[in-house]
Amino acid sequence: MKRRVASLLLTLLAGAGVSLAQRGPFADHSWLHVDRHDLAELGIAAAELTVGEERRRELAAEEHPFVDTLRGYSIRVEGRKVRMRKTIARHFLTEEGVREHGNLTLHVRAALDDLYLQHASITTPDGRRRRLDLARAQVVSDVSSNVFTDQFNVVLPFEGLVPGATAVLVAEVVRHEDRWPLPWSLILVPRRPWPVAKFELEMTWSEEDEPVWFSDPDLVDCGREPQGVLRCAARDLPVLAPDPEAASSTDEIPYLIVSEPHSWQDLARSERQLIARSVSDARGLAAVADRLLAGAETDAEKLQRITRFTSDEIRYVSLSHGTSAVAPAPVSRTLERRYGDCKDKVSLFLALAERAGLDAFPVLVATDRRDPARLIAPAWNYFDHLIACVRTGGPEGEVCVETTDPHTPSGHLPPSLYGTVALDLTETGVRPRTLEAPPIVWQIEVEAHNTIPCAGEFTEDLRRQFSGSGAGWLRSLLRSLNPEERDRWMSEDYREVMGQDWAPEVGVTGLDRSDDSVTLTSTTAFGETRTEEMTEYTESESWLRYYTNWFQTQNERLPYALHGARIRSLTSYELCAERTVRFLGAELELLSPFGELRRNYRRIAAGVEVETILELPTRTVEPGELAAFNRFLSRALDQTDIWFSLNEIPESQP
């Protein structure tokens, strides 16, 4: 009996050991494989991985920490399976290069990809090559708050790196595009923010699988050879340094795209099918819709209620595993879970809009792009976000809704979305465009009531109100703070403009309801004052200056996308009974092609009121206009000091 138990235990242990051995190093990641090959087996000549001594000296003199001696791609298209072998050879020039870039990373979508690690080695400065253990690769999930995906980074920390060494990594990604509901496409970026000595692409396909490719001009030399072969190459690519003035650094990056043949219309159709599938399962929607829309008489009111529901009452959580990265969850599930990501919320919104009789449609958004012309070929990869738009009969033509933003009032988008590239997922006329900003995006009103006693404390009651998109921005900021942090922020915000000497009593209204304006309030005592000898009063329009400076640009070479602003300042002065206003300051009428600043004074019962309005409509300020634009703002602000004179106090009778 004992012998049997022991035997059984041994068998179990042996079996476990065998299983362990058979599990391999990436047992938890069935998509990740080790498939060792020599460079020669992979058809890669070691000589291709080096850079000449003279070039190395040049790069060292230019203080580059490393150079990619080869970035190679070998792509084979087999129906809806795309194999891409990626070769990276990196030569390190400095310790800094080793420290910061000694790990090479591959990015995969576990639901789509199988990754085969084929070769990793280093060549030391003295020419010896040492193979690395591919099993040492680290798998790191691509994590961000509230976003759960099956995207991973596979990182190889190279051992024994010193300046003068070269690391080589070869891996093959097999992408099962048949699992992907959208037309496949790959975007390759030959130029990098570091030197690339050699870029090579070889793409092959069978006759019925011929892909299409597009490239930014002068990026790579491509030639199509017979029997389904495309070769592209480039040498000594310039280092990528996006202009800091560019509205979109992504737009500045030249790229090469390969994809299956399809049009924007095809992409839109595929996306609409995914959304339609989500909307088709709308159990529970009717009750929600009836409750939401009860009593709503106008389309505007219905739109407002639907917007607030999807934005405020469905929190943002993204479960983007597999095709869920692009396919929205069924509406019923989103309603049940009370959470979803942008595509889930948009599907819900569209379903509600349909019940409300609103003409709504989904819109893909590339949040990091500003120029539709930079989308050189149809591809889903450009877009990272989804919103909804509703056609209206009003002058604006459409109203767009950002369902993932619970802070911005209905009818407005967050300022960061205006000007981004968008693709309407409609049945006709599908082409990239931008989300146009309205004439005024930022509406700021500053009202200051100053009490100037004959003898006593000079006090100011200040209200700063943000409406529209600006309200969303401020509400988002303040809601993220706890009450103590909020008070501290508001006090510091006040003191930044008015000086550190003052201790305002601060407050805020409008945080609770997202369709309201947000108003910052403050009451400040500026100390004792005696006005008997005061003959005139002068003051700088500090808040007007402060907010106007938000809209000045640092650009000198590239266009500046101005999001329109209307800043209104109303400053009143209440004087003591013995003082009256004698003469008023300058009326302003400062006009320019970029906007205008106007001011007028009004005598009121207790003193004087000064109203100043600056309007800067939305526009693109072209490079030739940048200096003039800043000059207009600067010179206009220089004229805005407030002034008025006071009567002389008669000498008191004995």
Add this chain to the structure above:
Amino acid sequence: MPPWRLYGYAVASFGLYLPFWAYRLARAHGCRKWSVKAAWALGSLVPPVAAALLYEFNGPPRDDTPSDEAPSDEAPSDDPLTPAARDSPRRAPPALLLLLLLAVCSFSPLSGFYLAPLFLLPIAFAWVQSTINRLARASGLPGKTAVAPMRWWNWAAASIGGLLLVVALWYETPGFLRQLRKIEADAVVASDSDRFELTVPSQHWRRVEAGTIGDDDSELELTGPGAETWAVAYLRPRSETDLDNVIADRKSMLFASGKPLDYRETRRFLAGSDFVPVSTADYELDFGLGTEGFYVVLTAETEDQVIELITYTAEPAAHLDEVRGLVQSFALKPPKDESGEEEP
């Protein structure tokens, strides 16, 4: 002495000769000692005035003066002026003429104000001399004249005065000639440094020399219609001041010059400019004694300069529109680079 010689001596000596002549005349025809001393004192300041006063107090009696009120006992016995001559109706007091000339020059656009009396006043004295000569001939005393021959001090005065005259003519003649030129209506007048220009609204405007109305460093001075309408412009380096400071200083100055009745200011960007701010301020002031005036002050700030155009009229009802028209016509000209060429 021939009248023409007296005239020549007077002009060449910048008027300095006239007190000598008048003193001699006074001595010849009766003298009040205190007036002689006063004349010598005044003579160093404004010779024609001194001469006129001296003559006035000590010259031959006027037509309406009875013969028995003739000069004192010290009157020489060879006084060529007979009682009949003293009653001559054809004498115009030089002082009166001088006052007329002073009045004309005060209200005239002519500058070099002292040049007019210098050239015109001696005519009166020459006329007096011719009268004396005629009376002397009539009295049968051909060798006796009211004026002694030239002495060394006469020559000294003539030399110094002559030098002053040459300098004054050299300095004043261009401006004087310019003053005589009419400015046509709608003509464009440029500032001295050619930095800005104005369009004159009517033919009643004249350009006058710097310092006539404003300070000597003014850029442009114009007189306008009516008794007291004018325009003066100044340029100041931007490095030393700015628009707000210039306006504040001018406001203080004008508010202190009279009781402010009204003040209004507007600011805009100058049309066609690179956002050059321009302030236009109206000042209505009460100077007392029923006198009011109206200023329209334009102030512009360029990259390198602050330009101030001060216009004034004492008759706003009649001339304010013209003054405003002048101010509104203000236009900048492109600054010249160091070579004197206009910058693009």
